[in-house]
Amino acid sequence: MPEGPSIVILREQTAGFVGKTIAHAGGSAKDVDMAALAGQPVLAMRSWGKHFLIQTPAAALRIHLLMFGSYRINARKDAVPRLSLRFDDDGGELNFYTCSVKQLAPDLERQYDWRVDIMSDQWDAALALKKLRALPDTLACDALLDQTIFAGVGNIIKNEVLFRIRLHPLARLGDLPPRKLRELVEQARVYAGEFLEWKLAGTLKAHWLAHTKSGCPRCHIPFHRAQLGKTQRRSFFCTRCQKQYPTAREAAPDLLTPLAITPARSDNKSRSQRTPPAS
Numbered sequence: 001m002p003e004g005p006s007i008v009i010l011r012e013q014t015a016g017f018v019g020k021t022i023a024h025a026g027g028s029a030k031d032v033d034m035a036a037l038a039g040q041p042v043l044a045m046r047s048w049g050k051h052f053l054i055q056t057p058a059a060a061l062r063i064h065l066l067m068f069g070s071y072r073i074n075a076r077k078d079a080v081p082r083l084s085l086r087f088d089d090d091g092g093e094l095n096f097y098t099c100s101v102k103q104l105a106p107d108l109e110r111q112y113d114w115r116v117d118i119m120s121d122q123w124d125a126a127l128a129l130k131k132l133r134a135l136p137d138t139l140a141c142d143a144l145l146d147q148t149i150f151a152g153v154g155n156i157i158k159n160e161v162l163f164r165i166r167l168h169p170l171a172r173l174g175d176l177p178p179r180k181l182r183e184l185v186e187q188a189r190v191y192a193g194e195f196l197e198w199k200l201a202g203t204l205k206a207h208w209l210a211h212t213k214s215g216c217p218r219c220h221i222p223f224h225r226a227q228l229g230k231t232q233r234r235s236f237f238c239t240r241c242q243k244q245y246p247t248a249r250e251a252a253p254d255l256l257t258p259l260a261i262t263p264a265r266s267d268n269k270s271r272s273q274r275t276p277p278a279s
């Protein structure tokens, strides 16, 4: 599934269509008024997380490439496109396949919070941290995939960030020390930026340290592989160097011990000292 950085690349690859007018819109996508798109100029190509957005005055189109989506610029695949746009004056064409296409109202500013887009200039780390603090029972692996907190983070970024910050995917957010929670937010953003650079350079996979890997490059032992959390996405992790912080119960057993014997004995002693013997 394309993650946020890949959608930024799509946005940049299609920037040349901005200012051009749609001559014809077609494709198998339901709920899109194809006829009404003809004659509309493209005002902007935008991205929010894993959403690619085509802005026209009358409507915006939201394309989500899902697991197997693809696109062709000024080219076609031997398949029925979900959305096909052709532009005026031989301005080229844009085709999307095996994806979700939805027509939205044109006012994208009201529909999207750009502060949660991991790739956006408006990314707000403090807001992400605030949202994570409100979810103490959420697992780290689920938190990173939550598109309302980290829009654009997918399974690759999840596995790599957890490995980088030495955090077990099943660690509960409420058990993390504050600095580890901050590191989670910081490195999600840092890794997403590196992902973009590596993808553009064609070296993304060469930089993977955990995702799809068989063993831990730090400990030289096999990775655990499991579909974890409520998202049930593949996790690759090392149980030696990726820490699953103890729960509050395990970390502070004293607080949970019913009544300790020692204080009771000292109470008896002090009482006997205060009370003189009967004889």
Ligand SMILES: [Zn+2]
Binding pocket: 216, 217, 218, 219, 220, 238, 239, 240, 241, 242
């Ligand atoms: Zn390790």
